[in-house]
Amino acid sequence: MTPSPPRLRPLLAQFDFACERLLGRLAGPVTDSGDGTDTEVEPLTDDEYFWEPVPGCWTVRRRADGPGPRAAFLAGGGPWGRDAAPYPHPWPPPVTTLAWRLSHLTEMLVLRADHTAGSRSATRDEHPVSGDAATAIEAFRTGAAAWRQALLGADDPALDTVGYCAYPYGSDAEEPFLDIVWWVNQEVLHHGAEIALLRDLHRAHRQA
Template identity: 60%
Template sequence: MTTNERLQPLLEQYDWATERLESRLAGPTSNSGDGNDVEVPALTDAEYLWEPVAACWSVRKRTDGPGPGATKLIGAGEWGRDGAPESPWPPPLTTIAWRLDHLSETLSGRSNHLGGDRTFDRATYESCPDAAGAVARFREAAADWRRVLIGVDESDYDRTGLSSYPYGSDADETFLTIAWWENQEILHHGAEIALLRDLYVHRAQ
């Protein structure tokens, strides 16, 4: 399938951002930005759940309840992600687990509500308690979203509300705007995750 020239720059940015984040999470190497590969250890469970400051939002056992400042644990299953009816301001610092879970949930949900049967419901989404499972889920969700992106007909690029994902502004946005938004989500959360990985290595022992 030939990608339309309007989508191509967004798709190239998406591919770069997801590959960069996946390699930064799973290793064994990641591009340093200057063309050289550096060794990167795979994300561990301890690092995945590390809370560098008090009152972090994270992914938690449901039996432990939500963390400080959160009022609920999003999703179903034994683990959930800290949340609240309204996003607090200033926003809480979040763990790698929270950020990665948030990315995977939005990618999976938007894939389903744009190119699937539109049955995805956040209430039944299950968070991963471990790093390996979370990285694998992100990889799968990222692949699903890419498949949906290239499957959208060019005639629908400017259509408002093509995605029915109910946990964002999708009803008021065009397809290309949603594609751009998912890119910036991966770029900025990916950068945050990379910084948390660096801080974890240099944390006080």
């Protein structure tokens, strides 16, 4: 395979680090503590996956139960869905559960991979939403691998091509591909940090 363009390599390395750290934080048995040492981590439980730190959270729900507070519908396909609403979204934004955040990340990675190097036909309506922690972690792992594979197929001219990724739920059609790669990285980084914090808060709540 042709080596990745020099401009892409640091972003690819950042993506790999962010995904590895998030997966370690979710599944264990250890995660990078940030200082080069490993910290033991218990695998995410279903209780944590669905934990609502405040009333009125947006989360992942059985489709038969309908959407939650201030949500208009359940996004995704299959028996589970993720609370959602059309633009303009509710303000202030609802607090979202770990399940919601992980589902959002996974959907973004899977669909952007498809609209970059796949069929370019995947939709939110068909994307499965995971109803348990273990399945959700594996779905994220698969989505991250798919997006990484799509990145490996991008040559240097592709990085400057507007609309190289045809993902229909963002500004991809108006942005150079390199900007989309940067955006995906910051999504994984900031939602990954939120997920790690929710794990910490759940542990403290359980011990209180």
